[in-house]
Amino acid sequence: MIVEAGHFALVLAFVLAVVQFAVPLIGTRTGDDRLMAVAAPVTIAGFALTALSFAALTMAYVQSDFSVVNVWENSHSLKPMLYKVTGVWGNHEGSMLLWVLILTFFGALVAWFGSNLPASLRANVLSVQGLVGAAFLLFVLATSNPFARIETPPFEGRDLNPILQDIGLAIHPPLLYLGYVGFSVCFSFAVAALIEGRIDAAWARWVRPWTLAAWVFLTGGIAMGSYWAYYELGWGGWWFWDPVENASFLPWLSGTALLHSAIVMEKRSALKIWTLLLAILTFSLSLLGTFLVRSGVLTSVHAFATDPTRGLFILFILMLFIGGSLSLFALRASSLTQGGLFQPISREGALVLNNLFLTTATATVLIGTLYPLLVEAVTGDKISVGAPFFNMTFVPLALPLLIAVPFGPLLAWKRGDLYAVTQRLYAALGGALLTVLIALFFVDGMGVLAAFGVGVATWLVLGALTDLALKAGIGSVTTAVAWRRFRGLPRSVFGTALAHLGLGLTTLGIVAVTSLDVEEIAVMKPGDTLAVANYTLRFEEMTPFQGPNFTSDKARFTYINAWGRELGEVISSKRLYTARQMPTTEAGIVTRGLSQLYVSIGDPTADGGIVVRAWWKPLVLLIWLGGLVMMIGGTVSLLDRRLRVGAPAARKAKPKVLTPAETPAQ
Amino acid sequence: MRRFAFLLVLLSLALPAFAVQPSEVLDDPALEARARQLSSGLRCMVCQNQSIDDSDAELARDLRVLVRERLVAGETDEQVIDYVVSRYGEFVLLQPRFNMRNALLWAAPILLLAIGGAFIVAQSRRRTRPVTQALSAEEESRLKEILGDSE
Numbered sequence: 001m002i003v004e005a006g007h008f009a010l011v012l013a014f015v016l017a018v019v020q021f022a023v024p025l026i027g028t029r030t031g032d033d034r035l036m037a038v039a040a041p042v043t044i045a046g047f048a049l050t051a052l053s054f055a056a057l058t059m060a061y062v063q064s065d066f067s068v069v070n071v072w073e074n075s076h077s078l079k080p081m082l083y084k085v086t087g088v089w090g091n092h093e094g095s096m097l098l099w100v101l102i103l104t105f106f107g108a109l110v111a112w113f114g115s116n117l118p119a120s121l122r123a124n125v126l127s128v129q130g131l132v133g134a135a136f137l138l139f140v141l142a143t144s145n146p147f148a149r150i151e152t153p154p155f156e157g158r159d160l161n162p163i164l165q166d167i168g169l170a171i172h173p174p175l176l177y178l179g180y181v182g183f184s185v186c187f188s189f190a191v192a193a194l195i196e197g198r199i200d201a202a203w204a205r206w207v208r209p210w211t212l213a214a215w216v217f218l219t220g221g222i223a224m225g226s227y228w229a230y231y232e233l234g235w236g237g238w239w240f241w242d243p244v245e246n247a248s249f250l251p252w253l254s255g256t257a258l259l260h261s262a263i264v265m266e267k268r269s270a271l272k273i274w275t276l277l278l279a280i281l282t283f284s285l286s287l288l289g290t291f292l293v294r295s296g297v298l299t300s301v302h303a304f305a306t307d308p309t310r311g312l313f314i315l316f317i318l319m320l321f322i323g324g325s326l327s328l329f330a331l332r333a334s335s336l337t338q339g340g341l342f343q344p345i346s347r348e349g350a351l352v353l354n355n356l357f358l359t360t361a362t363a364t365v366l367i368g369t370l371y372p373l374l375v376e377a378v379t380g381d382k383i384s385v386g387a388p389f390f391n392m393t394f395v396p397l398a399l400p401l402l403i404a405v406p407f408g409p410l411l412a413w414k415r416g417d418l419y420a421v422t423q424r425l426y427a428a429l430g431g432a433l434l435t436v437l438i439a440l441f442f443v444d445g446m447g448v449l450a451a452f453g454v455g456v457a458t459w460l461v462l463g464a465l466t467d468l469a470l471k472a473g474i475g476s477v478t479t480a481v482a483w484r485r486f487r488g489l490p491r492s493v494f495g496t497a498l499a500h501l502g503l504g505l506t507t508l509g510i511v512a513v514t515s516l517d518v519e520e521i522a523v524m525k526p527g528d529t530l531a532v533a534n535y536t537l538r539f540e541e542m543t544p545f546q547g548p549n550f551t552s553d554k555a556r557f558t559y560i561n562a563w564g565r566e567l568g569e570v571i572s573s574k575r576l577y578t579a580r581q582m583p584t585t586e587a588g589i590v591t592r593g594l595s596q597l598y599v600s601i602g603d604p605t606a607d608g609g610i611v612v613r614a615w616w617k618p619l620v621l622l623i624w625l626g627g628l629v630m631m632i633g634g635t636v637s638l639l640d641r642r643l644r645v646g647a648p649a650a651r652k653a654k655p656k657v658l659t660p661a662e663t664p665a666q
Numbered sequence: 667m668r669r670f671a672f673l674l675v676l677l678s679l680a681l682p683a684f685a686v687q688p689s690e691v692l693d694d695p696a697l698e699a700r701a702r703q704l705s706s707g708l709r710c711m712v713c714q715n716q717s718i719d720d721s722d723a724e725l726a727r728d729l730r731v732l733v734r735e736r737l738v739a740g741e742t743d744e745q746v747i748d749y750v751v752s753r754y755g756e757f758v759l760l761q762p763r764f765n766m767r768n769a770l771l772w773a774a775p776i777l778l779l780a781i782g783g784a785f786i787v788a789q790s791r792r793r794t795r796p797v798t799q800a801l802s803a804e805e806e807s808r809l810k811e812i813l814g815d816s817e
Contacts, residue, residue, distance in 0.1 A: 235720055242715045344790055356782045363777045371762075371771045379767065384709050386717070386760025393775045521690050602687075611688060 003068055006056020007147035009096075012463030013049040013104065016139040018041050020107070024123035026367070028195070036099075036123035040111040044124050046109035046133065047101075053090075054101045057146050061088050067153035070094060070146040076159035076579050078549040080594045086161045086169040092310075093146035094293070095173060099290070100136050102174075102181045106210075107133060110185060116325050117206060124192035125185075132184055135317045143310045159549065159579035168228030170219060176248060179218025180286040183251060185210040186258065187283035190276045191325050194332045199276060204266035207279065207643050209638055211262055216634035223627030234585035234600045236615050238513070238623060239388040246369045247289030250259030250362055254282040257358035258454045260351045268413060270341075270350055273333050275356070280329060284322040291318050292369075343415040350408040350416075357401040364393050384500050402507060405500050406463020409493075410470065424470055428462035444517070450515035457511060460504025464497040495637025509594075512619035523609040529560075533616035535597055536560040537570070542610070550575045552586070555601045555610065559590060572599045670809055686719065687727070701734050704743060708733070708750060709758050717760055 012597045020042045027035025057070070061084050066072040074091045075084055083090075089098040103145045107129040113123045142145070149516035189207045193199040226249070230238040241247065258278040291314040342348040368385045375383050406428060422429075437454035439446045446454075469475070471493055472486035520532050524539040531537075540556040552575040560566050572588030588599040595618045680718055692698040702719060708729060710721035718726035718733075729750070736746045762768045801809065 029740055237720065240715065352786055356779070356786060360775060360778045360782060367771060367774045371768075375767065381767070382757040383753065383762050383768070384715070384757055384760050385762055385771065386707075386709060386715060388761035389771075390708055392761070393772075397779070521686060521688050521691065644722050 002056050002059050003065065003147050003149070006053040006060075009049045009056065010053040010137065010141060010147075012048050013053065013100075014134060016046040016049065016102075017130050017134035017137055020046060021127050021134055021582060022130075024130075028120045028123050028127075036119050039123045039126035039130075040114070043104075043107045043111040043130065046130075050097075050101050050104040051627055054097055057094060057097060058085060058088050061085060064157065065153075066155070067149050068146075069148045069434065072150060072157050073153055073161065074160050075157040077156060078164070079160060080548055082167070082170060082175045083160060083165045087164070089173050090160050090164045090169055090519045091142045093140070094249075095144055096136070096140050096144050096294075098173065099181060100133065100140055102177045103129075103133050103136060103184055106182060106185050108423040110188075110210075121189075121192055121196060121203075124195050125188045127196075128188035128191045129184065132188070132321065135320065138316065139310075139313050143313050154184055155263040156579070158576060162550065162575065162577040162580065162582050162584045163232060165549075165577075166228065166232060168232065175217050175224055176221030179214050179216075179221050179255075180248070180289070182210065182214025182217055183255060183279075183283040183286050186214070186279040187321075187325070190279035191328060193276060194325075194328045196333055197332055198273050199336055200267040201266050203277065204262045204269075207260045207275075208266060211255065211259050211279075212634050212638045215252070215259055215512045216631050216638070218248070218252050218255060219627055219634065220631050222252055223624045223631075226627075227624045230620075231587055231589060232584075234587050235613070236517075236587070236598045236600075236617060238620070240384055241368075241387040243369050246291055246365050247292050250285040250289060250366055250369075251282050253362040253365065254278060255283055257355045257362070258282050259397055260354050260358075260544055264348050264351050268342065269347055271352070271355075273336055276333070276336070278359075280322075280325045280357075282474050284318075284325070285366070287314075287318050287321060291315060328444075341411070345411070345418050346414045346416040347411045350404065350411050353404055354401065354408065356499065357397055357404075361394060361397045361401075362450060364397060365390065368393070371556070399456065402460060402503070405460055405503065406466065409467045409496050409500070413546065425460060425463060425466055428459055428466045431462045432456070432459035447517055448516060450511055453511035453515070454508065457504045457508035460507060461501050464501035464504065467500075468493070468497045491640040492637045495633045495635075495640065498633030498636060500633075502629030502631075502633055504626070505622045505629055506624075509619050509622030509624075509626060513617050513623065516618045517620075518616040520614045522612055523605050524605075524612045525609040528609075530612060530614060532597065533618075534562045535567075535616065537597075537599065537614055539610075539612065539613075541567075545573070547575065549579060550577045551574065555588075555600075555612075557588065557599060559597060570597065570599050572601045574601060594619045594625070596620050671758065686730065690727070690730055690734065692738065697734075697737050700743060701737055702729070704733050704737075704746060705730050707760050708747075709760050711754060715760075 009648060022034050023042070024039035026418060027033070027038070057068075059065075060068045060071050061075055062081070064071065064075060064077045064084070066075075070091060071451055074094070075087050079087070087094075087097045099537075107126060110122070110125055110129065114125070117125070121358045138473050186207055189203065189210070193203055193267065225245075226238050229240070232238060250651070258275065261271050264271045268455070294310055294314050368389055371385050372383050375381055406425055407418070407421055410424060411418070432455045435458040436451050439451040439454040440448070443451075468486070469487070471489055472482045473487075474482045477485070494653050518533045520530055522528075522530050524530060526539055526541050529536050529538045538558045540558055543556065544556050545552045547555050552573045554571050554573040557570045558566050559568060559570055559574065568590070570588040570590045573586045575584045576582070577584070585600055585602075588597075590597040595616070598615040598617055600613045603615065686702070692701060705719040706717045708718045710716045710718045710723055710726040710729070712723050712725050713721050716726075718729045733746055733750070736749060741749070747759070756763065762771060764772060
């Protein structure tokens with residue numbers, strides 16, 4: 001009954017989404033306030049119904065109701081409660097339901113907090129949001145219904161894929177979706193601006209918080225996913241340039257570009273058309289990612305839920321939204337005005353450079369991901385584009401951008417002085433050069449390129465700190481004044497510095513782990529030792545263990561430092577999930593400072609030993625801690641009074657209708 | 667979610683065996699390093715975008731052993747790669763070859779950067795020039811009206 005109610009709620013949500021699309025749009029076309037006012041309540045009701053539907057499915061999972069096909073296929077009565085709940089989105093149907101839930105959630109947020117928007121803009125935004133929602137709700141209802149029943153319910157479920165039975169499943173997909181789908185708001189704002197045919201600095205101010213929020217979530221989702229793959233897959237890789245990863249990385253790259261171009265638009269009302277285009281492209285890339293993964297075009301026979309009907313359906317949605325929005329853009333963009341003149345050497349110029357490199361990087365990753373499809377379609381040949389290609393092209397594109405980062409926030413708007421800024425960055429530059437020298441001469445196994453990478457990372461970190469120090473006036477005023485100024489700095493300044501600092505930390509982690517990691521492979525018997533970097537592992541024993549829905553063999557190791565002191569134990573195990581008869585490896589990981597010792601066990605050998613693979617991963621944690629710092633930076637920036645959604649300051653920024661004749665810059 | 671599919675893919679092959687087995691490791695460290703380098707650029711044919719160096723699949727193991735045998739026999743890196751490609755096709759290469767068919771792929775980053783840069787330069791040139799605002803048709807007619815200019 002609850003299940004049917006959930007299904008019914010979803011159908012109602014679809015109907016409301018159609019209303020949400022059509023009625024406010026007619027309202028803005030005819031100038032009817034009553035029709036426009038329909039948008040907000042309908043959006044909120046649509047969200048409530050989708051949430052109800054999601055709750056119904058969750059209920060079925062919690063109660064292990066195996067009469068529901070989706071629950072039977074992906075759950076098991078003995079599974080721990082956490083994984084029963086997370087299992088809701090550990091499959092195609094449920095994950096699409098989560099997607100739609102988050103989409104309607106963002107729509108409802110706009111409805112709630114959008115009271116300071118002009119009525120027609122709000123109505124148009126919600127209308128576009130409604131159309132996206134309707135398309136995906138129809139997709140779920142027509143091709144991926146999670147509420148289908150089985151006539152004679154089985155006693156036991158088939159269990160969730162063991163690799164997904166992890167805390168990572170609770171965090172990674174919701175964060176990733178909040179990011180992916182969050183960009184739909186930017187998209188709706190962009191299309192609404194095109195429909196209205198006007199766009200101004202106030203528009204950028206309204207869009208920026210949504211972009212920031214989506215970016216923060218997407219950053220978290222990608223970082224979390226990377227860490228999950230790192231510890232779960234058992235060989236310590238943290239990024240594979242897999243099409244599936246690229247699908248999430250693409251909107252991140254263009255979303256980062258959007259974040260920066262929106263600043264220029266807000267402050268200087270320049271780059272309007274470009275910002276609009278980026279808003280459209282970013283969500284288009286999210287949609288493309290959904291299509292690539294859901295249709296199985298790229299992931300071939302191995303991905304779950306590869307059903308040609310679903311692929312075609314999403315392809316249709318994709319063409320509708322990307323094609324539609326870009327056509328609208330082509331029609332209307334020329335009528336929008338450009339404003340805000342600036343010199344090439346200026347804050348705007350730096351942000352344009354940022355956008356140039358980020359969009360080129362986005363396009364490169366996109367082309368690399370799709371090229372095999374293209375070649376196969378045109379010539380029939382099958383080729384692969386893998387990690388070596390992406391490393392060879394992405395890294396050279398990223399490096400100049402990273403080097404330019406510290407200059408950006410220090411340059412003045414309109415017309416900057418590169419020489420003066422360089423002088424102010426002398427300390428950071430000196431620090432970076434010093435670390436390059438230290439890395440080159442005092443760190444074993446550090447190549448020239450890697451040392452350069454360490455220098456770039458230090459440059460980013462010191463550059464971010466310099467930015468804060470200079471803005472507080474440290475060195476030029478007394479400490480007390482500097483402290484007061486420091487505390488009085490706008491939050492967005494801290495946000496920028498933190499995000500750039502986080503980028504530096506991630507860079508340092510990546511460089512360290514790629515150039516200095518140590519790998520050892522050996523067959524070990526109890527009592528044997530294995531030297532890994534400065535540590536020694538001693539294999540103690542193998543013990544069997546019975547988990548709730550798996551059996552496992554636990555290998556216990558003692559790790560010993562260079563001076564022979566025993567520091568503790570590390571347990572690495574192999575699990576066999578009984579329902580699916582599926583084995584997994586659970587790596588043993590010891591954290592030493594920011595570095596990790598990573599131990600993974602393999603097959604037993606004929607003579608009673610086991611294969612052991614161990615890594616020393618120097619500074620590996622920085623990769624994800626940097627991501628976390630970036631998230632904190634984004635959040636701090638989001639809390640800036642100027643950007644706070646619905647803050648009184650934003651109310652003052654009345655939407656000025658700029659006709660070409662009135663544009664101040666011209 | 668996107669990553670799930672990926673995890674699943676890996677999982678379907680992630681039997682608790684390891685990629686490189688101790689028995690496969692060559693005695694000569696220089697040769698072994700070359701073997702690792704080569705195998706990290708070769709695709710495991712039955713896996714999803716995974717190199718044979720990372721993969722646990724049986725086929726990947728065979729290929730790793732093959733690469734090592736060829737190296738031990740004294741072949742150069744190019745000869746080994748050519749041999750593997752002749753057997754499995756270009757699909758096996760994770761780094762696509764530099765040839766005409768892949769020209770678009772390899773040239774894309776530089777080309778896009780150049781086009782983007784040129785566009786920005788052109789735009790800024792155009793924009794730094796003072797722009798005179800043309801009158802709209804309405805303004806034009808009003809102006810004519812004011813000036814009493816009858817044609």
